Amino acid sequence: MERRQPPPSFPRGWTVLVAVLGLMLPGRQGAAGYYPRFSPFFFLCTHHGELAGDGEQGEVLVSLQLAGNPTCYVPGQEYHVTISTSTFFDGLLVTGLYTSTSVQASQSIGGPSTFGFGIMSDRQFGNQFMCSVVASHVSHLPTTNLSFVWIAPPAGTGCVNFMATATHRGQVIFKDALAQQLCEQGAPTEASLHPHLAEMHSDSIILRDDFDSYHQLELNPSMWFECSNCEVGEQCGVIMHGSAVTFCEPYGPRELTTTSLNTTTASVLQFSIGSGSCRFSYTDPSIIVSYTRNNSADWIQLEKIRAPSNVSTVIHILYLPEDAKGENVQFQWKQEYVHAGEVYEACWALDNILIINAAHRQIVLEDNLDPVDTGNWLFFPGATVKHSCQSDGNSIYFHGTEGSEFNFATTRDVDLSTEDTQEQWAEEFESQPKGWDISGAVIGTECGTLESGSSMVFLRDGERKLCTPYMDTTGYGNLRFYFSMGGTCDSGEAHENDVLLYAKIEGKKEHIALDTLTYASYKVPSLASVVISPELQTPATKFCLKQKNHQGHNKNVWAVDYFHVLPVLPSTITHMIQFSINLGCGTHQPGNSVYLEFSTNHGRSWSLLHTECLPEICAGSHLPHSTIYASENYSGWNRITIPLPSAALTRNTRIRWRQTGPIHGNMWAIDNIYIGPSCLRFCSGRGQCTRNGCKCDPGYSGPACEMASQTFPVFISESFGSSRLSSYHNFYSIRGAEVSFGCGVLASGKALVFNKDGRRQLITSFLDSSQSRFLQFTLRLGSKSVLSTCKAPDQPGEGVLLHYSYDNGITWKLLEHYSYLNYHEPRIISVELPEDARQFGIQFRWWQPYHSSQGEDVWAIDEIIMTSVLFNSISLDFTNLVEVTQSLGFYLGNIQPCCGHDWTLCFTGDSKLTSSMRYVETQSMQIGASYMIQFNLVMGCGQQFTPHMDNQVKLEYSTNHGLTWHLVQEECLPSMPSCQEFTSASIYHSSEFMQWRRITALLPQKTWSSATRFRWSQCYYTVQDEWALDNIYIGQQCPNMCNGHGWCDHGVCRCDPGYQGTDCHPETSLPSTVMSDFENPNGLKTEWQEVIGGEIVKPEQGCGVISSGSSLYFTKDGKRQLVSWDLDTTWADFVQFYIQIGGESSSCNKPDNREEGVLLQYSNNGGISWHLLAEMYFSDFSKPRFVYLELPAAAKTPCTRFRWWQPVFSGEGYDQWAIDDIIILSEKQKQIIPVINPTLPQNFYEKPAFDYPM
Incomplete structure (x- = not known):
């Protein structure tokens, strides 16, 4: 996370408490050699945020040169100063901000900006400092450099930080850019100390x-x-x-x-x-x-x-x-x-x-280096302890001039062990363990007690090896065991007796080396603690120990005990590390990075403290932070706070900061180190942890620094209208983005498009979300077009993560992950905030962890809203009249109980009273990708509707404020070209809605607009043609639209009885077979979910005998369909039945066109969408025929239903059809059929007369 300059608005940054304009001294730049002289005039000032090199302004570079390049200033002396910038300015103000070098200066300059597990804080509250105007300049002619004479301040002033603010035509180009730091000659900490590390017989x-x-x-x-x-x-x-x-x-x-x-x-x-x-x-x-x-x-x-x-x-x-x-x-x-x-x-x-x-075991290490306690450190090659790199007091400063290949700082061992470790799995070797692969060992106490009781002792001839069973390690982060070689047994003599620890992932050949347990290191039994890194967190990993060589029976003996594993982070965080780091010390140093590592075996092997684990590329528990600090993200001082992982919680843990990459010219420094028991809630990320608790940053108080002296916004709404990124005060960090049309229009106008090199992220400022319920925004991840400027991500890990943090970025919790495979259309996303994301001082972060380069894997975001009510959605149950009138307008309808529901929108009455249609219409709302509509509809409530009249209810939409209306769903039938799936139109017939029924539909792309409205209407009607609506929801789709088995409530599914989970899957297994011979009219309702337009008839009625005995015959008006209950078809193989469509008699007459055939379809989401299994062609079935169909893989799910549907017919008594002996089964179950159903056809085992080709 790069340290950002605050946007250039004068209330932030430092604030001059005395009118600066009155202090500006006249500066006539006349004859050569005459420069304006500025003698120091001091006044109180406040500084917000730490001193950092400038970052945001398209990387404007500022340099301030003093003639002769002095390393310190002599009080009262005059210095010729030249300031130059990489861009033109016509106004410049250089301020000197003075910091004490003395040890008492406990508060850092505005507190180093607080950084956490993944981010720095920005907004510190002002500290009082002494300032002086060093130079001021206003000119009509823009320039890139300015020279002046500076008179150094009197003795005892301390260090001066030159802060430059430049303007061009009234626009702030950069503000408070730190251009240079100079300390007084002979200041107490100025001696470039490499402390005296030589010592004997001290505590450590x-x-x-x-x-x-x-x-x-x-x-x-x-x-x-x-x-x-x-x-x-x-x-x-x-x-x-x-x-x-x-x-x-x-x-x-x-x-x-x-x-x-x-x-x-x-x-x-x-x-x-x-x-x-x-x-x-x-x-x-x-x-x-x-x-x-x-x-x-x-x-x-x-x-x-x-x-x-x-x-x-x-x-x-x-x-x-x-x-x-x-x-x-x-x-x-x-x-x-x-x-x-x-x-x-x-x-x-x-x-x-x-x-x-x-x-002397130390359980805490705390060092602000003023002065340094050498007992805390083993060595720091390449560094000196001095006041440098704009530090407050001393820091461990790596000056980048060393010829050595080593630049690191190592602490002494700290005792970070805890008593209450909760192992997730353990083996104590009190008996032969099951499933282990062990050779060359016995269980016993031949080598004494390691942890407790017996241990596994490797003393036999031949191979000596131990492997755990394959385990699901996705939740594991730390492998531990007790190990000894020698002691009371025969010890190892050379490195060829070492024991190797390695891991193996199922299905992969290679061994992944984890550690070498050396022959002389474990004469006393000790704990080995090894990191289970993300690449080892798989569903099947095993761990092995193997001795290289040994001299035979009872020679070079080793033993292990108490193998156990712990999670990556303990369930309650007991220990933490906190430190401040500055990479680059104000200069731009690409390629400079520092690894933060730990060792639990006195420095023999080292591991990263944390390695990130992200969706799609890591199966383990989510961890969005890696302890590798790169200069592009950590320029300027950043305070970093990290909960310590289980693997580091041992009795001898040491920490090291190690520079990687080129050493020469790459400066960096660390300061204010704390390693030990956690402070309360990590001081909320707004304070320094000490052995006496939290020392809060200015403006914060309370035991965990949780009380702030200011308020944060409770609502944000941002639509990215301005191209100046610095104008967005709702955002703490915008990296890798521009405001443009690069991904088209998302919500309206331009959007924030992430297409640049380097880190890509958007972090909000601190917000107060305690009264909010939703975070809503429009997101797009690339587009489907290959030629677009909005190139889609194409690799795992290139999706976007939405995190929230309530402790100033120490911990980032995952709200949602937007996969790189989806979101290629703009999509409005509403996220319901979990309980711990609804509090004071929250931040949200959208972050793309990986991308290929500039212009690749582009994503964009627009219209970000944090609110207590969802915008662009309607959710009504008609109990609140105010909500109804805000969302709907209706004509000739009333809010009243209807058909067993207490409050509904009900349409009753007669059209003779009025010649106009009756309808209900929504307000205009923004509709985008993945929006859905859901409602309850009843027509007639058991009463028959008037026949032969256009009294159906239509659902339509308008994108032009109601000027023209179109059906939400047009019908799509077999004879029509370019049908994706065959569906009926959004016109609802009373035969299907005699009782309340839920309709759920995904809104198609044609309905997407910034102002879409919907209406339900009925054109003609008599008194008995009444209908009602209830539970209307239009908005962001719930997960998989609740699979058709639940109500969507503000983006969350409320499942029907018998269904559960975020997307409503069956609680228990559903029935898996259907065998229906239609001989018993009473069984029809229990065996089938819906029979509309059909009834069971005797062999002499309808279309006659179809297979044998009675059949199900469809002749009525309205809708004709037969729908099964939901089935578990995971193991089903086929569906078979007999069918006749039309014939030679008046009760079974021939259809005339293709739409009047019958479709067999299946649905895996409760009837929301239907997919074709077979089309029974209208002219091929004038005699009964046997149809046998193998189920495709897509129709084999735990929750699938089938329907036979005749899309079109000429009315009651026309184009009839009949069906009999429907069987859905697996091949294995065939033999049970004749016993159960004696009326089934005798030719069951024969090849069907008609085997419909899929």
């Missing part, structure tokens, strides 16, 4: 030497007993940082020995070795690290290391055995002797030698 360190802390490039005699043929300095360049102890004498001997140390509480010995810029060798003898006790002449080998054979430096970490711990122990590095007559070919050097004291 037994011995530490970086060979930079002792005078005159000598060895410190209190630490080093003797050194043969060595020199201290940079003879071989930089090994880690500064000087090292170098061995270059070709004849030897080469050795370095410590003085006597008390190592009783030591844990590991760490050192760096390399040849630096000197020559290296492949043949020089090895270097032996050894120890001796009580001044004995016998040296015991700890490790044998090859002499450096390339230019890189290696950090070695050696675990000290019990024998090496005592009150009088010395360590020695010694290169083995060369053969007689030969010499050493190469040089080598040691640096950063460290023995850690494990006696």
Whole structure:
């Protein structure tokens, strides 16, 4: 997240509390050499937001040069200053903002901008500072540079930050851009400190030497007993940082020995070795690290290391055995002797030698570096501790000039363990575990107790290996187990006895190495804690331990116990880390990034603190933050707060900030570090966590800094009319976007189009959503056209995520994910806010995590509204008259109880009283993609409608304010060209609506407009032709339109009884078979959901015998259809039946055209949409025929219904048809049929006379 300049509106940024205009000194720029002089006149000022380089104004560059490039100022001296910019200005004001360098300056400049798990805060509340006008300039001629003389302020003023604000023709080009920072000569923190890291026998360190802390490039005699043929300095360049102890004498001997140390509480010995810029060798003898006790002449080998054979430096970490711990122990590095007559070919050097004291476990690390507590840090090669990079007080500052390949800062180990870990799965090895793959092991206590009870001990001959069963690891984030090698058992002797920990994903060959458990590191049983990274979070992953080699039975024995897994983050966050970071120190440095990592094994292996896990590209639990900080997102000071993951919560966890990418010229700094137990609610992202609780930023108070002294907007409505991104005060950050027609019109006019390089995101300012219920906006992800300027995303991860944060961006919770596969049309989206997204100080973020480059994977957003009522939607149950009159206009209808519903819109009466139609019409509303309409309709309420009269009810729409009306759904029939699916029109006949029925429909594209209205109308009617509407909903579609089994209520499904879930799927399995022979008229209603226009007739009636006995015969007026109940057809294979359409008799006469045939269709969403299975062609079925159809895969779902439908006929008594013996079954069930249904046809097993080709 890049630190943004606030939009250029003067109330933000710094505010001058004394009228500045009165202070501007006359500046005549006359003869050469005469510049305006500005002597400092001080006044109080406030500053909002931290000091950061400018970012938003199309990257305007500002530089301020002082003649002679002084590194500090001398009080009272005059300096020639030139300010130059990359764009023209005609007005310029340069202000000096003074910050104290003293330790008491506890408040940072406006508080470093608070950053969280994924974002910085912007709006700090003003701090009081001293300011002076350094220069002011107004001219008719635009220019890009200006020179003036600055008189430095009196002694004791501290550091000055030069802030520049420029205008051109009244438009602010940049505001409060930090151009330069200069501190007073001899200021207390100005000494470029690389702190004295050399120390012995302190609380955290037994011995530490970086060979930079002792005078005159000598060895410190209190630490080093003797050194043969060595020199201290940079003879071989930089090994880690500064000087090292170098061995270059070709004849030897080469050795370095410590003085006597008390190592009783030591844990590991760490050192760096390399040849630096000197020559290296492949043949020089090895270097032996050894120890001796009580001044004995016998040296015991700890490790044998090859002499450096390339230019890189290696950090070695050696675990000290019990024998090496005592009150009088010395360590020695010694290169083995060369053969007689030969010499050493190469040089080598040691640096950063460290023995850690494990006696005092610290449970918190807190350091503001004023002054630095060296006990908190192991090493920081490449850095100094100084007041720099516009820090407030000291920071650990990496100046980017080091020749070394190492630029990092490592803390000491902190005890972050917690008692209440909730493992998701565990194995204690008290008995043989089921499903594990284990060889070479026994269960027992041969190696003592590891965690508790027995453990798995690997002591047999042959392969020694352990693998867990394949597990669903999508919810796991941390694998832990206790491990030992040696101790009371036979120990390992060399690295070939190491044990490898690796993972394997089902279906993939390769082993993914996780760690190497080294032979000498686990003589005392200890906990191994390993990150289960997102690529290992799959439905089937297993973890294995395997020993490389061993010497046989009971040799090089190892044991494991208590294998268990934990979630990525603990359910209640117990620990956190907070720090401020500045990448670039005000200069633009592309490619500079810093990794924040942790180690739980004294630095032997490191993992990122967090790795992001996003929809479509990661199956694990959602995590939108990765602890990699890139300079393009973190320029300027940013306070970052991170909940610690389960994997880091161990007794020995250390943290490191490591720079990646080119070191040279890339400056960065860290400050105000806190690692330890979490402060209450992370101080809401508006305060610094300390061991005494939250220290709130100005303007906030309360134990969690949750009380603010200002209010936030309770409503926003933004339609992106202006092209100036800086004018949008409702948004804290707009990145990678422009206001344009690049994706066409979304809601109205231009939209905010995200098509640029770099990060693409939109973050709102702080809002008060406590009274809101919805967030509504129009979104488009590319378009279907390949040639468009709105190119659609085409890879997983290129969709858009909508997050919300209530703690200033420390945690971003996922509201919705808009997949890259959809939304290629503008779509109005309404999101109901969950409970914790409805509070004070909320922010919303639309973010595209990945895109290919500029102009690719484009998306756009428009018409963003946060509100308590949904705009562009109607939801009425007719209980509230005010709502009804706001949404609807109706003629000749009344709000009254009707047909068993208490309040409805009911149309009764006679058209003789009036010759006009009766109708109800909605207000005009914006309709877009994925909008739906849903309502209840009843016609006649059991009474027959008047026959032979156009008394149907039509549903129509108008996009021109009611001038012309068109059917919402036109009919689409077999003889018509370009029919997607065969459907009836939105004209409703009373035969289908004798009782209340719900209609649900997706609104087609022709209805989309910014002002669409709908109407239900009836043209002709008599007294008995009454009808009523209830429960009207027009708006954003609910998930899958509730699959036709629920009511849509403000975008959320209210499911019918028997259905559940966000989109209303069946609670229990539905019936899966149909066998209907139509012999029993009473069974018709129970076996079929709907029979309209048809009845059961005896063999001598209707169309005669169809298969055998009675049949279902359709002859009535209105609608003719037969609809099954919803079925679970997952395992069904076929549908078969006998049918006759027309014939030779008057009771069964021939149809004349194709529409009068019968269609067999299926629906997977409760009848909202129908798909064709077969068309029974009108002229092919004048005699009864057998039809057998195999079900396609699309018709095999847990909830499918079928219908036989005759779209058109000439009226009652015409174009009749009859059907019999309908069976829907799976092939396996065929044999059960004759027993159950004795009247079924005998030729059931024969090939059908008509096998309809699909």
